[in-house]
Amino acid sequence: MIVGIPKEIKNNENRVGMTPAGVSELIRHGHTVYVQHTAGNGSGFSDNEYQAAGAAILPTINEIYDIADMIVKVKEPIEPEYPLIKENQLIFTYFHFASDRRLTEAMIASKAVCLAYETVELNDKSLPLLIPMSEVAGRMSIQEGARFLEKPQQGKGILLGGVPGVKPAKVLILGAGTVGTNAALMAAGLGADVTITDINLYRLRYLDEIMPKNVKTLYSSRHNIEQELPSTDLVIGSVLIPGDKAPHLITKDMLKLMQPGTVLVDVAIDQGGCFETSHPTSHSEPVYIVDGIVHYAVANIPGAVPYTSTMALTNATMPYTIALADKGWEKACSDDSALARGLNIINGKITYKAVADVWDMPYEPITL
8 A cells, every 4th residue: 555644734733644663664564655755854753764764755745645545644634635635545644523614524525534543442432542642632731731820921820839838739620531630640740739520430439549649539510610610720621522522611601710810721622622712722822811711722732742742643553554554444444343433434424423413414324
C-alpha cells in the first residue's frame, strides 16, 4: 500500500502522523511511504531521518494526497485539505465529527473512508488511540491552568501548590477518565487541593484508593458542582462520550457562582466542549474572558509538546496502521472489531450512530 504523511496545517499543530521509526516498520512490511517535506520538523524529526527510514519526500501536500492510498495524520482535515481527499481514500486520523458539521459534510462529499482514532474502541470500552493524547492533555491541562491563574494572564494570582502558611489552589476536575485521572495526579503532585467528579461510583472508589490524600472524589451532579464552584480556582472539563458531543456541565448562568479570575480549561472542546460558554481557541490565542472567568479551550492541547505527543501517538497507532496497510481497511476491520468501531464515514455514508444522531443525518450500519 502507498501511505502518505502530510504536514499538519492546523494552527500551531506541530505533531506529525508518524515517527521515522513507524515509517521503518511500514517499509519493513513492504509498503511505500511518502512524507511531505518538513512534515516532521515541528516534532524534531528531519527529512533526512525519514529518508534514512526508507520514506520518499514530496514537496507539497497536494502530491501527498494525490499519490496515497492511505493518509496517516494527527488532526482532522481542515478546509484547504477538503478538495485534496479522493474517493475511496482511507484517512486515518482524529476527526471528532460530532463537533464539526462542515467537516462531516465535506467528508461525506469526498466519498473517502474516514477511520477516526478517537472511536477505535476495545471490547472493554477503552479507547487505545485516544488514551495517549488524553494522558498528555490531562497533564498539560494543569500546566496551562496553573499558568493562566497568574495575575498577568488575568487569573486570580494564585500559586497552584501554595506555600507554607498559605493554602493551595482548589482544583475541580469534571470527569474521572484518562484525562481527569492524569490531571488529578499532576495537580496533586504540585500540591493543589483537588476534587475529581464522575457518575461512575466504581471509578470513584478505585480513585479513592489509589490517589494521594490531597485528591477527594465527589459524585457528579449539578447540585454538587454548584456547591464547589464558589471556592474553586481552576476547573478542568474532561467529560467524554465516545464519538458524541460532550454534555454542558457548567452553564453560562453558573459562571456567576465563581470568583473573577477563576480558570476553566475545557479539554473536551474537540467534542464540542463541556462548558456552555466554550468555543475553540488556538495556541496562539488560547484564552478569552466571559463574565470575568478565564476560558482556555485549545482544541489541540498536545500539539504544544509535539515530540512527546508524536512519539506516544505512533506507539499506539502503529499496530493498527500496519494492519490497515497489510490487509486493506475492509479485511483489517473485519478481523478487528475495535478497528471497525473507528469507521465513521464510508463512501459518503455515516457509519457511526452518534455522529449521525448529532447532525440528524442518515445512519448506515457497517457491513463487512
